[in-house]
Amino acid sequence: MRTRRLAIAVLLTASITGLPGRAGAQKDISKDYKEVSNRLVCQCGCEDQLSVCAMQNCGSATPMRAEIRERLLKGESVEAVVNAFVERVGKKVLSAPTMKGFDLTAWIMLFLMLCLGAVAVSWIVVKMACPAASRVPAPAAAVDPRVERELQDFEEES
């Protein structure tokens, strides 16, 4: 029984080091802590955000969390903490691409696709629209109310 308890205790222990809000914390850092741990990625190989990695005794998340907590308690800003990790580990520690260099294409490409798609669809719509038909006044203006109502009914039924 003692061995089992010991095993469980050992397994349970280290993972919680560095969690925010522990007894004795001088100030509330939970919001900043959450933001930093969302912006950084655990380096154990799970590729989860630091806020998500739930691995017991994770060799990467545990010291990272402790360091974040320590830095925030010292009064460092969120940006400063994030930058400190980027300087040491590289940009692979970030959970989203930066807005610099090649990484910028990750963001730009989407808007490029959206714009291209919008242009393409607009072109298709305009091309497919029959010019003659488009000059015909809209049904509400041209057709009497009874027909409009019946067309509406037709819509309901079909």
Place this chain on the structure above:
Amino acid sequence: MSNFGNFSLLLALCLCVYSVFAALVGAAYRQHRIVRSAERAALAACATILMSLVSLLYLLAVSDFSVTHVANATNRALPVYYKLAALWGAHDGSLLLWVFMTAVFSGVVIYQNRFRYRDMMPYVVAVLMVNLAFFISLNLFLSNPFNQLVQALPDGTLQTFAPQDGRGLNPLLQYWAMIIHPPILYLGFIGFVVPFAFAIAALVTRQLGDTWIRTTRRWTLVAWMFLGTGLILGGKWAYVELGWGGYWGWDPVENSSLMPWLTGTAFLHSVIVQERKGMLKVWNVLLVVITYLLGVFGTFITRSGIVNSVHAFADSSLGKYFIFYMVIVLGASLYLIIDRLPHLKSERPLDSVLSRESAFLFNNLILLVACFAVFWGTMFPVLSEWIQGSKITVGPPFFNAVNIPIGLFLLFLTGVGPLFAWRKTSLESLKKAFLWPMAFSILVAVGLVAAGMRDFYAVTSFTLCMFVLVTIVQEFYKGASVRSKNSGENFFLAIVNLTLKNKRRYGGYIVHFAIVVIFVGLTGNAFNRELSQPMVVGDEMNIGGYSLKMTDFTEGDTPNYQFARVTLQAFRGDKLIRTMTPEKRFYKSGDGQSTTEVELYSTPKEDLYVIFAGISNDGKRSEITAHVNPLVWWVWFGSGIMFLGTLVTLLPDRKGAFSTPSAVPDTRAAIDETVKIK
């Protein structure tokens, strides 16, 4: 038994290959008997695959650890239902399940159409069997679940052996939703092979009218429904089993399931335009090809090890074969589409830019952009590594930044679409249609801001939810009013009959309503709260109006795992609402993996989600993390509605359902007559 399973699989492969050749030869020489022979061979392949599957299930049930799959995915302590579910607990067995389900889909399609579409069916059979043969080949030659464990004897000879016990099933998979989640997801992925096969057959035979679309509409809906349900079950599993407080993490494997769902949704909308107006034929064929390929791509992501994911199987050598297959399929499909372009011309022009057809086109654009955003984000790390030599992470901050605005715009289009009429809509009628939805949504926006809500996306989302809700209510109200007036039915019976009379349209609205409900749930994410606190017996923590009092700490042992459990009494005000017992489990088998057993108190307003995170360094305090996640319940509830809505659209047509003595006049005929007179 493992030899029997292996042999069955090999026989199935031979039958598939024969079926492909016989179908093509039969079609080329117009020999009906040869085509029939191909169909029978295909059905026989399905039967032999079933035998192979039953063999593996038997081996799992009797714990024959001489078989690698059984030894890797089960152990003796595992309950029998998990032993059977371990079929998809490791790579090779899950591939056999994939093969089996592909065979079932193919077999049903071939049997169902044995007297129909005789020109198209040989090609349908050929495509289905090529697809099946590809997956059987992978299963047989590269990832065989019937492989046996061998050991080298001192004299150098190899001998099969069976260990005393297996490695056990991954503890994360020991959850009820995991028994049904993978098969349901597979049904979704695999189902899209049917519309793909018919699309290719239609291209080959140049029969590019509505036939292939009408034939495969239900199949597409079924696949779409299963894929959506699989996604939701996966989210539920992640929420309850992974213990990080969320249900969607933009994981590559989650993304790979979402992509075909998005293109499938686009297809389900754009086929309506083709059926009604004879337009978007090229687009629809392309969408089917893309959706099918994204299904294969999803399997590639899960099985190739190209990306890291909690859902993925370990690295395997299958990646290059998938790429080869996808390139061939894409190339052949594009060639056929380009070659048949003259047959894919629209039958009618677009009458007006302000029409439902245009709205569908924009809906398709946004769905495709959403799909591309997910694809791009998923594959960007691979691209970055290839170009820059360093892998970067593209995680939730990127996906949320990109997809939340796209999602909200899609929600807007969900409401706007029904307000446009087919052919053309006058500005006047548009104004009338927008009046009530706009009025209610402005009211909601003002109310929320006045109540102190400042999160831009949350206010926008709730506002749009109201907008869409009012458009749906308006549609049902208008339809039921007309019906009630014409037939004398009471209003509620009119709603039921209206829905049953036009299941596709009103079932679609039910699905739209479900989307609104799910968006309400998703929007709750903006207000999530989280608190971690070390506690000893007698301590209390407070979060979001709840207080949690620790009353006990226990440890225990079961044949499968050891556990440490904290007992907490959860109070809302002074009222005890639940005794919660979050656990940490340490599994004895395999790698001794641990899991977090979440305790959940779920209400429509919010979830109280409690995790036992671990024990402090001094070994005296238990670290408790509590989340208050508003509105999550609505995600699951909305998913249920979506399932029901899809079932409504799938219901077979039945004349006279709930009919009343005074029949509703044939409005369509009356309108046609009016138009003719005019």
